[in-house]
Amino acid sequence: MGTAAKQGDPVTGTDVHIILVPTPGGPVPTPTPMPFNGTITGSCSPNVLVQNMPAATVGSIAMNSPPHVPTGGPFQVPPTNQGVVAMGSATVLINGKPAARSGDPVNTCNDPAPAPTGVIGGASTVVVGG
Known part of the structure; x- marks a missing residue:
């Protein structure tokens, strides 16, 4: 059980992106942790409001701000700086989708593939079960 997530709630986590660090022998792919500090900005309910x-529901979008910046070389794959709510309530649906809650995981823009390294933060006055 947690509080209902909504547009504007924070999403935080740590992504890992591959930086191509230049060396005399050629670029070396180097996994580099980077903070994801985003906000839920889109794909929320068109007709259900929380405060x-x-x-927010499963599938709602969070955008990282400021965007990831490579240090020491270019990204192997440029990050999308986007996260997608991956899990929500098993018992409460909003517009047919599981309601997102504080503490639910968010798939953020890791390399080589998105991973549930983000978490919804924030709080509301609406409690969502299951």
Whole structure:
């Protein structure tokens, strides 16, 4: 059980991106941890509000800000700086999708593939079960 997530709630985590560090023998792919500090910005409910903001559901989008910046070389694959709510309530649906809650995981822009390294933060006055 947690509080309902909504547009504007924070998403935090640590992504790992591959930086191509230049060396005399050629670039060396180097896994580099980077903070994901985003906000839920899109794909929220069009008609269910939590504290006057659209309710977040599985599939809602978070954008990282500021975007990841490579240090020591270019990215192997440029990050999307985007996260997608991966899990929500098993018992409460909003527009047919599981309601997202504080503490639920978010798949953020890791390399080579998105991974559930982000977590929804924030709090509301609405409690969502299961």
